[in-house]
Amino acid sequence: MAIKAVFFDIDGTLLNDRKNVSHSTQKAINALKKQGILVGVATGRGPAFVSPFMENLGLDFAVTYNGQYIFTRDRVIYQNQLPKSTVYRLIKYASDRRREVSLGTSVGLLGSNIINMGTSRFGQTISRIVPKKLTRMVERSFKNIIRRIKPQNFETLTTIMREPVYQVVMVATEGETGKIQEKFPHIKITRSSPYSADLISQGQSKIKGIERLGNQLGFDLSEVMTFGDSENDIEMMVGSGIGVAMGNATEVVKQSASYITDSNNQDGIAKALSHYGLIHLDSENDFLSSDENFNKVRDFHRLMDEETNNTPRVYGLEEAGHRADFKLEEIVEFIYAGSQNDQEFEEAVQKLHQAIDKAAAKVQSKEHPESPLIGQVDALVDLLYLTYGSFVLMGVDPGSIFNIVHSANMGKIFPDGKAHFDPVTHKILKPDDWEERFAPEPAIKREVDRQLQKALSRSTQSDKSEIR
Template sequence: MSDSTQPLIRFLLSDIDGTLLRPDHSLSQANIDAVRQLRESGIHFTIASSRPPRAMRQQIEALGIDLPTVAFNGANIIRPDGSLLKAHRIAPEAARTSLELFAAERVSVWVFADDQWLLLDPQGDYVEHERNTLGYDFVQVEHFEGYIDRIDKIVAASKDFELLKRLEVQLNPLIADAARAARSQSYYLDVTALDANKGTALETLSEELGVALAHTAAIGDAGNDVAMFLRAGLSIAMGQAETAVKSQASYVTGSNLEDGLATAIERYILPR
C-alpha cells in the first residue's frame, strides 16, 4: 500500500500482548506517548485481547481508554462502565468437543466463565505465567461440566508448540458450525464462539463509533489478530509475528521489544 492510497484513519484497534506490551508485559513510555498523540489528533483508540476483562484494567487505566474494549478475542465487548455491549459464549456442544479433544492430549486446559479462571491441574504448563499476566489467581475445579453453558473461552496451553498447531487444524472442522480455535500465542490455543473474533469486534466498534471500516486500522502479532486485519482499512503486523500473520497485513512494523506500535502509529496512522 503506497502513501497515496493509504486511507485516512479515524480509529485504531490494538492487540495487547505481543503488540502494546513488551515481552516482559510492561507498557513502554514510547507506546503511552504514541497513544496520547492519537487522542490529541482526534483518532479513536482501544484494545482487543484474548485476556479476560479484569486482566485488561491496568492497561485501560494507564492509557486513559474511555471507549469499549474487547476481551476473550471478541467474546466480550465491555463498555467503560463495565457493562456488556456484546457477549458471545461457546455453544455447549462445541465446548464439550473441545474439552474432550484437549483431555486426550498433553496440554494444560483452562476455562474462563463467570469472570473466573478455572482449571483442573495447578501444575500444568504456563499456569504461573498466566497468573502473572492476569494479575489474579485461578480456581481449581474437579470438572468443567457445571460451567458448560456459559463459557467465554477455553484455552489449551503447552510447551509443545507443534502439538498446538496440530490441535488447531484438528479441532476447527469439528466445531466449525459454532466455534473457532486460533492461537493467541505460540503456546496458547484459544477456543471462542464463532462470532467471538477480533474482526467482528472491529465491525461492532466501528459501527458504535460511526467510523467506516475503510477508515479503521488494526495492529497485532498473532493468528487471532488476522480476523481484524481482514476487515480493517489498514492492518499492521508486529515484527516478531509469524510469516503467515505478516502476509495478511498491509504493513509490518518493528517488534514489541522495539516499540513497534509507537513506530507504526507515527509512520502509518497519525495525519501528516
C-alpha cells in the same frame, strides 16, 4: 484514508517483552486521544486482564476473548457465551486425551496451571525463544512438571462452567488444530501461541468485534488501524483499513500486513503511527510548531527526504520555481474542477495566463524586497491565508480533509521502503498501487458529504425553530 479508531493486540504488541507498556506507546496513545481518535485493544485475553489497561491508559474500549466479550469503561457492549453443551463436550474431549484446558470467564481464565504458566510472563518469553521444531518437546515437559505438582481436576472444570464461558483455551500443538476442528465443526479455532488454541463460537473474531463497535460508535472498518504480531491478528489486520505487523511478528503475519514496523521492544507502535502521520515522533533536532498541520507535513518530509531543515533559509530561484510549479498545478486543477466543459476550461486557463502577466507587472513595479527570505515567507503566508479564505467562502472545514490527504501522502513509499523522486523537480512520485490503496478522493467525498448532511440538518432545525 482518515483513521478514526486504532486497536492494539496486547501480548507482543502493546506490551514489550518485560510486560510493560513502553513510554513511547503511552505518549502515542495520549496523542491519538487528543486528536479525537478512539483507542482500544483487540485481544484473546479476557476482560479481567484488560481492565487495568483500560484505566491506566485511558482506553475507550476493549474487544476481548477474540470478539466474544466487548466493553467500554462504563458498560458491556456485547457478550456471546459458548453453549454449556459445547463447553462440556470440550472439557470431556480434553479430559479423555489428557489435554489441559482453561475456561474464559468474565473474572479470568480459570482451570489449567499449565495454561496459566503459558500465558504468564515466563511462558510468553519461552514461546518466543524456543525454536518451532522443539515446541512439542517443551509442551510435553511443561505438562509433566505441572501435573506432578497438581493435575487438572475434571470436576473443578464442570463447576467453573456454571458461570458464562466465552472462550476455551486448550493445550494443543499447531498440528493438532485440524483434529480438534474436525471433532468440533461448530467452533472456531484461533491461535496466539504454539502451545495452545483459543476456541470460540463460529462467526466471532477480533475484526467482527471491531465492526460491532464501529456500527455503534460511527466508524467504518476502512477507518481503522490495527496492530498485531500473532496468527489470531491476521484477520483483523487484513479486514481493517491499515494493518500493521510488529517487527517481532511471525512471517505469515508480516505477509498479511499493510506495513511492517519495528518490534514491541523498539518503539514499533509509535514509529508506525508516525509513519502514517497520526503522531509526531520526538526529535532532538526538530522544533515543534504550534501549527499541527506543519508538524504533520514535516513528518512527511522527514519520511520522504530523511531529513528536514530547522534553520530559516531562502529558496534559490530554480528551487523556488519548482515549488511554484507544484502550487500552480493545484490551482489549474482547482479551475478545472469548476469548468463545465473544455471550452470553459481553456478560457479560464487563458485568464490565468493573463493574471500571471498582470501579477508579474505588479510586483516588478514595487521595490524589490530588502530580504529575499522575508519576501518569500510573506508570499507563502499570504497563499496559506488565501487558501483558508477559499475554504471559508466554500463553507468547508478543511481539518479532516487535510488529515485524509496527509495519510494518502504518507503512502508514497515504494516496495523498496524508500521514496522515489522526479530527477529534475524532486517531486515525490507515486508507487504503481498508490491509487488503489491510498487515493484520497473517495474519503474526501465521504467527508464533504458528511459536512453537507450536517449543514442541511442545521438548516432544517433552524427552519423548524422559526416556524415555532
